[in-house]
Amino acid sequence: SAVISQKPSRDICQRGTSLTIQCQVDSQVTMMFWYRQQPGQSLTLIATANQGSEATYESGFVIDKFPISRPNLTFSTLTVSNMSPEDSSIYLCSVEAGRTGFGTDTQYFGPGTRLTVL
């Protein structure tokens, strides 16, 4: 498995501002993912971040709103830009522990960042 930390753990922000969430892993990983969990809802993938390439965004999510950086194999950031109350959610990063010859490995999740936008 992997040990994942996120900063901040929670924040309360004003409408129109931006927040950058950090995700740090204790080992080098190829694939990192960012998910959003709106209140009382399931998890939805925002984007996949691979080191050395542009993030791949899912339908309904755009780079201008959720820019992502992946400067190395242990770190990534997600920015929530120009926030509105609808962005109030838990944001979670996850990593694959390692790709096997069979394909996808298990994803382990960080503790999440609880964001409230007023």
Next chain:
Amino acid sequence: AQKVTQAQTEISVVEKEDVTLDCVYETRDTTYYLFWYKQPPSGELVFLIRRNSFDEQNEISGRYSWNFQKSTSSFNFTITASQVVDSAVYFCALSEIGSSNTGKLIFGQGTTLQVKP
């Protein structure tokens, strides 16, 4: 398209009861992984199990057991002798390995389990 359905939104049991959480999935891929995660009130997502599409053996881990049936596209999760600490939201998820192999997890809507003392 891929889809995971957890029809049970909320389940409430009394401690020591057995409880089964249902999960039904849809996929066109022949190779895929299925997962169960637990999300306690703290919010962190805890990995419980991964099962690949070629392995239909049931698995038991302590009080937890999983029943995978490809014929019905189901991957159900049973907790035996439930405890208050089992109270959480449980998510079933699917990851396609075949043509897409992006690592993307498709989550069900989750089942909230409340175990009363």
